Amino acid sequence: MAASKPNVLLIHCHDLGRYLGCYGVDIETPNIDDLAASGALFEKHFVTAPQCSPSRGSLMTGCYPHVNGLMGLAHGSWELNDSERILPQYLGEEGYETHLFGLQHISQDTDRLGYDHVHSEGNLYPGVSPAVHQANRARNVADVVTTFLEKRAFDAPFFASVGFFELHRVEEENGRYGFESDHYDADDPDDVRPLSYLPDRRGIRQDLGEMHGMIYAVDDAIGTVRECLQSTGLDEGTLVIFTTEHGIAFPRAKGMCYNPGLEGALLVSHPDLVEPGSRYDELVSNVDVLPTILDLVDVPVPDGVNGRSIAPLLTGDSYDPRDEIFAEMTWHDMYNPTRAIRTDRYKYIRNFWHLPKVYLTRDIFASEAGREVRETYNVPPRRYEELYDLREGPTEHDNVANEPRYRDKRDELAARLHEWMVETNDPLLDGPVPPGDFDEISDWSFHSE
Numbered sequence: 001m002a003a004s005k006p007n008v009l010l011i012h013c014h015d016l017g018r019y020l021g022c023y024g025v026d027i028e029t030p031n032i033d034d035l036a037a038s039g040a041l042f043e044k045h046f047v048t049a050p051q052c053s054p055s056r057g058s059l060m061t062g063c064y065p066h067v068n069g070l071m072g073l074a075h076g077s078w079e080l081n082d083s084e085r086i087l088p089q090y091l092g093e094e095g096y097e098t099h100l101f102g103l104q105h106i107s108q109d110t111d112r113l114g115y116d117h118v119h120s121e122g123n124l125y126p127g128v129s130p131a132v133h134q135a136n137r138a139r140n141v142a143d144v145v146t147t148f149l150e151k152r153a154f155d156a157p158f159f160a161s162v163g164f165f166e167l168h169r170v171e172e173e174n175g176r177y178g179f180e181s182d183h184y185d186a187d188d189p190d191d192v193r194p195l196s197y198l199p200d201r202r203g204i205r206q207d208l209g210e211m212h213g214m215i216y217a218v219d220d221a222i223g224t225v226r227e228c229l230q231s232t233g234l235d236e237g238t239l240v241i242f243t244t245e246h247g248i249a250f251p252r253a254k255g256m257c258y259n260p261g262l263e264g265a266l267l268v269s270h271p272d273l274v275e276p277g278s279r280y281d282e283l284v285s286n287v288d289v290l291p292t293i294l295d296l297v298d299v300p301v302p303d304g305v306n307g308r309s310i311a312p313l314l315t316g317d318s319y320d321p322r323d324e325i326f327a328e329m330t331w332h333d334m335y336n337p338t339r340a341i342r343t344d345r346y347k348y349i350r351n352f353w354h355l356p357k358v359y360l361t362r363d364i365f366a367s368e369a370g371r372e373v374r375e376t377y378n379v380p381p382r383r384y385e386e387l388y389d390l391r392e393g394p395t396e397h398d399n400v401a402n403e404p405r406y407r408d409k410r411d412e413l414a415a416r417l418h419e420w421m422v423e424t425n426d427p428l429l430d431g432p433v434p435p436g437d438f439d440e441i442s443d444w445s446f447h448s449e
Contacts, residue, residue, distance in 0.1 A: 005157045005297050006270060007238040008091065011225070012059070013138070013164040013218050014052065014103075015254055017247035017263045020215075026193040027212060031223030032267070035242060039269025040278040040314055046325050046342065047246050047286045050254055050261030051332050051361070053078065055245040055286060056106045060086040062290035062305030065328055066426045072331030074106050077435040085302070087290050089114040091159045094299045099148065102141035103163035115161075119144050136165035137183075138221035146228040157297075164221060166214035169249050169363040177363040177370075184213025197252050197260055197395040199376065203368035204250070211248065239270040239296060243289060251373045255361040257327050257340040257349050258396045270296070274314050283322040283344065284310055306424065326420050330433050333362045337428055341417045347396065348413035349386040352428060358382075385410065 021029040022036040023043075048058040049065050057063075057070035061084055065071045069081035080086070086106070088098035092114060100115040110118055120135050134140065145162055148154075169177040179186070189205035192212070198204055222242065229235040244265045247253035253260035264286060268274055273296055287307030294301050295311035312319035327340040336359060337352040359382075364370045387401035387410045400406045420426075427433050 004237070005095070005299075006273070007157050007234065008096070008159045008293060008297060009162065009225070009229075009238055009240045010087075010160070010293075011162045011164075011222060011240070011242045012056075013166055013244060014168040015246065015249045016167050016215065016218070016244040016265065017253065017260065018244070018265050019211075019248050020265060022267075023265065027215060029215060029219045031219045031226065032242065032265075035222065035226065035240065035269055036267050038276050039240070039267060039274040040280060042266040042268075042284050042310075043279060043281045044344075045243075045264050045266035045284045045286065046259075046262045046327065047244075047264045048327055049329055050246045050256055050327070051329060052105050052245055054329070055264075056104070058285075058287045058307075059243065059245065059289050060106055062287050062302075062307040064287060064306050064326065064424055066330065066428070067306060067424050070106060071328075071433065072435065074108060076331070078331070079107060079109075080112075086113060087293065088159055088161065090290075090294060090299060090302065091297070092116065094297075095156055096159045097154045097156045099154070099158060099160040101145050101148075101160060101162045103136045103165060104161060105163075119148065133165060133170070136163065138164040138166050138217045139224075141165075142221035142224040145225050149225075149228045149232055149234060152232070162225070164218055166218050167211055167248065169367060171363075171366070175366060176368065177366045178207065178368070179210035179214050181210045181213060184210070184217055186210040187212040195250065195260075197258070197397070198250065198369070199372070201369075201372040201376065203372040207250070207367055207369040236271055239268070239273065239293070241269075241289070241293065242267040243286065245286075249361070249364055249367070250369050251358050251360055251364055252396075254364060255329070255332060255336075255359055257329060257338050257347075259342075259347070259390070259394075262327050262340075262342075268292075268314065278314070280310075280313055282310070282313065282319075283325050283342075285322070285325040324416065326417070328426075330428070331435065335432070337433065339417055339421060339426070339428070341413050341420070342390075343413075345389065345391050346409060346413060347386075347388040347390060348401075348410065348417060349388075350414065350417060351382055351384050351386070385414070387413070 019025050022033040047055040049055045053074040054065035057068050061068045068084045072078035092098045098116045100118045187209040189209045192205045192208045194200040247261040291301040291307045291309040292311050295309040324343045329338045340349045360370050385401040386399045388396040
């Protein structure tokens with residue numbers, strides 16, 4: 001460990017997953033790739049939920065969504081439990097000065113988060129003003145962060161949460177949800193490599209090309225912040241973490257418990273704590289990020305968190321790897337209760353509600369990619385149980401839950417998933433979960449239509 005507590009810079013953005021050059025994707029992200037080369041990259045980092053607020057809640061609390069209470073979007077009817085504490089509060093109690101830059105999206109009440117200093121609006125949700133969108137764009141957030149660093153506007157080790165608006169889709173004048181190609185440098189659809197889990201269609205390529213522009217903006221912003229750290233000499237004493245909250249906003253990704261929806265980037269860099277160029281293929285969950293940060297900066301990990309520290313991997317100490325990770329979804333823009341367990345080889349998904357095989361969040365439904373999927377495929381409702389052999393079928397299209405040779409594995413994973421739900425007091429075990437503001441809704445009832 002370093003002699004004094006390092007600063008902590010946690011950078012995050014929307015809807016990116018692992019769509020980065022350092023994760024093998026055909027896109028140029030030189031600054032993020034350089035961050036990976038300077039520290040550690042986790043190949044199998046997965047999130048607890050394929051949607052924004054619940055996943056971010058896990059990142060900041062170290063607990064699963066149904067444990068911390070944030071089972072739906074923070075701009076809707078959901079909030080963290082009153083007793084829940086988050087990363088800046090833990091670090092603040094240990095002498096850190098805490099700062100929020102850009103978006104956060106785990107509470108509509110920024111005061112509830114306990115930051116010492118809030119440098120921007122800190123939220124993104126439908127209907128928010130264009131001025132807030134503009135303030136939270138990566139370029140603008142990076143400018144505010146660099147000013148803060150150059151002025152050394154802190155009196156103690158700092159924790160800074162830095163959130164970028166990109167790669168969130170935005171509703172355009174024609175009602176389509178896209179990636180604002182008029183603001184960003186999109187790539188030609190003909191030059192874009194198709195996604196392995198979706199058909200190669202023009203509308204999907206068009207969306208991907210536009211999405212690339214937002215990725216370039218994120219990459220540039222990270223480069224700006226890291227250059228400032230180096231020019232000010234703060235890089236020697238700053239732990240830098242870059243992570244993402246779920247997969248890209250495309251069908252079978254965001255909003256689904258398939259790998260493209262649950263995959264997340266996790267890069268960790270510090271000159272004294274992390275060996276440059278390290279890559280790890282152990283299963284990691286984003287509930288592990290909070291205890292890992294606390295462990296690395298020598299702050300006690302609180303009892304009751306669901307995650308486990310992966311700091312021993314970085315420091316070369318003994319580490320007991322995970323056998324499995326868990327994920328869930330309960331509410332997004334509709335009720336969609338799903339629980340999942342994934343091992344190195346298998347993924348088991350339990351669906352508790354009758355929905356189409358390919359669920360599309362509202363922004364994806366109204367996108368070009370969503371239109372291609374809706375107009376091209378007439379798929380039956382998904383089964384209540386899904387099992388995928390990730391070695392034999394990595395794109396998770398071949399559900400083997402009812403194949404006799406997989407019966408024992410299906411039963412084993414179903415039992416382990418149920419045990420986890422019991423161990424963590426999942427409210428879904430007691431029946432359908434109403435919205436977070438259920439007490440304010442007198443005529444709400446459960447329907448599967």
